Amino acid sequence: MTRVLIIGAGPAGIRAAETLAAAGLNPVVVDEAARAGGQIYRRPPEGFTRTPEKLYGSEAAKARALHATFDRLVAEGKVTHLPQRSVMALHGGTAHVLGETRQEIPYDRLIVATGATDRLAPVPGWQAGGVYSLGAAQIALKAQGVALGRRIVLAGSGPLLTLLATQLVASGAEVAAVLDTAPMRQQVRGGLRMALARPWVTLRGLRLRAALGRRYHAGVTLTGIESDATGPTAMAWRDAKGRDRRTDCDTVGLGWHLRSDGTIADLAGAAFDWDTDFAQWLPRADPLGRAGEGLYLAGDGLRILGADGAELAGRAAATACLQDLGLPHPDPARTLRRLGRMHRFAQGMMQAFPWPAQMVRDLPDTATVCRCEGISAGDLRGTLPLSGPEANRAKSLGRVGMGRCQGRYCQLAGAEIIAAAAGSAPRDVGRLRAQPPARPAPIGAWLNTPAEGEAE
Structure with a gap:
């Protein structure tokens, strides 16, 4: 049977798993959280008594439905769930996964639903x-x-x-x-x-x-x-x-707002383009989320469309996967129409709540840009005569983006400062290339023999 790996168990990952399971596949879902739901529908640990109404407000019914769907699929053996694990690297159709132990999980098709981080x-x-x-x-x-x-x-x-x-x-x-x-x-x-x-x-x-x-x-x-x-x-x-x-x-x-987390998509070989509306680099994909041979993207890691949009994108990515496998699949027409409406809403939202580019460009030299490494705006500006206006060279020489977050929180601000000093646009500065491991990891984890993959 075709091995499909889904990275992320938020709204996009859950709906992708549901769509694949309905077609008779048994996908493996890897997620960093202990329980499925993602950030917007994050669940507290077992035994906590706060109700969904308290946790999710008006979205409580959606959260309940999403959680119940995924729990049922796992209980029925239609989905293999590997919680509290991070995908650290991808190579040759194998995901290198780190939890309590290191695992190697082979796959034939990959759906990346890694969501977004704070911008x-x-x-x-x-x-x-x-x-x-x-x-x-x-x-x-x-x-x-x-x-x-x-x-x-x-x-x-x-x-x-x-x-x-x-x-x-x-x-x-x-x-x-x-x-x-x-x-x-x-x-x-x-x-x-x-x-x-x-x-x-x-x-x-x-x-x-x-x-x-x-x-x-x-x-x-x-x-x-x-x-x-x-x-x-x-x-x-x-x-x-x-x-x-x-x-x-x-x-x-x-x-x-949010910044798409494209680290895993980058490691998987996706191409990226600067999106003027969202003021950030976003992966390139077709309307259903195809981003390469056997690679599908969904949710906020592709386009920041919110929880409802993520569910639709998860279904779309799974539909594309089924199409490519020649298996029965849902008609994507209605899903694509709804995604179009979500995208128009998101474009309006980016207009209403823009990235504060000028505020960042005007930062005094003493202000810290990179919290991980303690690099100031002045330090970054002082690097430019040697590095030139290119993000990766500035990172190598000035260490902005070199710390624990690997540029997730300072990359966009760093690009604004570089662009302002060079008289150019952030898109001309380029983006920081992802590299494994995707998350900070203890060296010892890579010295030990990996455990047998639970999905194998």
């Missing part, structure tokens, strides 16, 4: 302990029922900013301010495009925004995070009228 922009002082990404704060809330602070400031832009703020408020946390760098006029223009594509989703977002009341501020400029030995003490910012403001806090969450 972060540096703010002076963000290297302090107690400054988190919005996604990290949401993981702590969903998985452990923990608010990462007693008085919290959330800053950035995009739907996750509003969603997390309302989730924290509903949990009883004190959210002192929600600071959105997107001007209100731009939000209105993009919001109209969003409403034309998905009116009810847009309305739900407006209701969440309204619930924040006076905590929410649009069109702000973030000037710095003040901190002491214990962590943040205040966020300094400038409001839409240019007035300097300061909000006391002990925790800061930052995030500007």
Whole structure:
């Protein structure tokens, strides 16, 4: 039987597995989490008592359905689930996987549904302990029922900013301010495009925004995070009228929507293009997600279309796989139409909540760009006479993107700074090439003989 490996057990991976199982295949699903669901529908550990309504709000019914579908497929033996494992490398039709032990899992077809990471922009002082990404704060809330602070400031832009703020408020946390760098006029223009594509989703977002009341501020400029030995003490910012403001806090969450995690897709051989709407490098694929011979991409790792779009993309990628195998498959026409609507919504969202390119380009030399390596904007600018305006050479000589995150959180900001200094565009700077291992790993794991793959 054809061996199909799915990397990721979020909405895209689950729907891909469901579609393949319905056609008689038994896919293997590898995921880093202990339980399937992905980030948006992340499940707490067994025994936690918070209800889906508390965890997922208006999306509780969708979360329940998705979890139940995957659990049933696993229980019936139609899907092999390998949780708490990371795919570290791909070579010759074999995935090198690391969990408690190292495994080698062979495959004939690969569906990559690795989702996205937070898209972060540096703010002076963000290297302090107690400054988190919005996604990290949401993981702590969903998985452990923990608010990462007693008085919290959330800053950035995009739907996750509003969603997390309302989730924290509903949990009883004190959210002192929600600071959105997107001007209100731009939000209105993009919001109209969003409403034309998905009116009810847009309305739900407006209701969440309204619930924040006076905590929410649009069109702000973030000037710095003040901190002491214990962590943040205040966020300094400038409001839409240019007035300097300061909000006391002990925790800061930052995030500007999402960045597709293309690491595994890159290792699998996918090509990438700069996407002007999303202001980032995205993998190249056909409408169903084909990205190469036997390679299919789905979910936010392909295009950032949200949880509903990820489910559709998972079905589409599995359909493409079945088509290529000559097996019975669903008619993709309706799925493609719905994906088109999701993409129009996402384009409106990117217009409404843009990446703060100018804010990043204007960073003072003293501001940290790469938190892993402690590299400042001035350090990066000082590298350019030797490296030239090319991302990988700047990484080699200046170490931006060389640390634990491998550029996931500093690559886009680094490209903006390089481009500004060179008088060019970020797309001309290029992207950092992925290389194995895809995640930091202990050397000892690679010195030991790999265990027999559970999927073999």
